[in-house]
Amino acid sequence: MIAFASAIIDPAAYMRYARPGIQAAAEPAAKVFAFEAIGTVCRSYNLLLDVAAARDDLEALVLVEEHVELAEPALCEKVRAAFSDPAVAVVGWMGATGVRSIAWWEGRISCGPVVQQYDEHGGGELPAWSWTEVDSAPREVDTVDGRLMALSPWAVRNLRFDEELSLGVGYDLDFCMRVREAGRKVVTADVRAIHHHKLDLVVGRELWVEAHIRMAEKWDGRTAGAPPAEVDWKARARRAEAEREAARTLAYSSATRVDARVQPLERELAAMTASRSWRATAPLRRLNRLLRRRA
């Protein structure tokens, strides 16, 4: 039996996004564990793992964050295909290789047909990670994004999320690092899904920085399975501070590029809609809308 589980903070989001997707993807015998979140993501997920671990018939546990809408009718088939390799312990909807930190997307991303739906700027939909090149899935990766991940029975029964990582980010990378340290594989699957999320990648910037530091301190620059390396901290700090300033400047350049490219279009639109002919025909458009609604 492939079970599904969600830790719910925002019931409305769960009802709107996660639940319909789970209902469409789950097989008739599937168990769905939908619990209220308790404390941190790690504590909530560990509760879900404890409950799932007690099921003798568990084939896999699919953890679904409430803003993830599965659009993959063949999800169970794809999860089974991934776990047909007994070394695979974690299957995700998106992940990456060459990962150095909780900003795993700075590695080489592998992802299925996932789209991001946003509310800003009148709302819309973009392919996930549309700002960069993405490898297709399935693929073996260093880590997967924790918002949609399937765990093997071995992972469910032998590993737990690190509750010391209490800031709500980085739990997925840490879990995948421990899976790989245990000699198991982490892979992506070709899963169709919709991610309902703001355009900003990072929400809560100061906490995110602290989480990044905690993870770096925990793993001390190690990749899974590698011994700690000798570090020249002064040289590393100098370089990191320089690269940070360069990245901030590039972010600033990106912002000015947004203005430079979009503002002429917005000005053109404003000029059109402020024109006398557009304003004079407003009653016709109102009438048209009314007629369409009645029809």
Add this chain to the structure above:
Amino acid sequence: MLGNYTRPPSTMIAFGTSITRPELFRRCAEPGIRRAAERDSEVLALPAVGSIFRSYNALLDQAAAIAQLEALVLVHQDTEIVDADLCHKIRDALADPDVGLVGCVGAIGVRSIAWWEASVTLASFINRYEEHGGGDLHSFSWAWDDAPPYAHTGEVETLDGFLLVASPWVVRNIRFDESLGEFHGYDLDFCLQVREAGRKVVTADFRAIHHRPLEMIPDPEPWVAAHIAVAEKWDGRMPRIGTEPGSWRDRAMRAEAECDLAWAIAHGKELELQARTRATERALAQTRGSVSWRITAPFRRIARSPA
């Protein structure tokens, strides 16, 4: 234009440019210099000789030999001076004999060559770009009526090197540090040298147009190298430069985190660009395709046609 101001006898403000792209110089720097220069101003327009550090030193060497030098205006080839009364403003600023350098963009609280991450006190320039059909980005003190409350002229820690005015003392006593690289950080390092020598670096109320692309660091690697070199040179010599709280390990961990955050913000901006472009293009297409827009097209044509 100069009011009752009387120039001291036998003095002259010179202009210097280092040229790697003559057509850019002719289009940008040359018209500005023509606008600002006085009849007797000497213009040193020299082909670049290697790095900007070396090229600017060549200009300083030539200017130092001008006996009646009152000031040297160093202008990037892509910088267009706007003020016809620039020389008058330079004389006002250099009336204080302690002033060594004058500019129109400056900052305080500076920690690195990314001086724009510090507290900028004056930014009287336009960034004129050619991308996306071209346009102008007005910096915050381009127009005083729109300037924020923190905009003011006066003493700063560094200036933007795109337009620098050096006093005769600076021209004869300070040189750009050619060991620092090819381009980046030359302005901060020069300002630090001037300040270390006990002279002041100030902003004054003049303006320029910087004809440059929107991307501020097209090639990050040399920029990163210059950042490190300047930090190493000045750490312990000048307050704040190259220093941050914590051990080297703490600093590395935090900077790496903040670097990743900055990249995430940049990626978010890319998404915003895509989202806003799509939304606006959709609205434009809907407007253009609407019956009311199409049936009123003849009226707009009539309105546009000359009477």
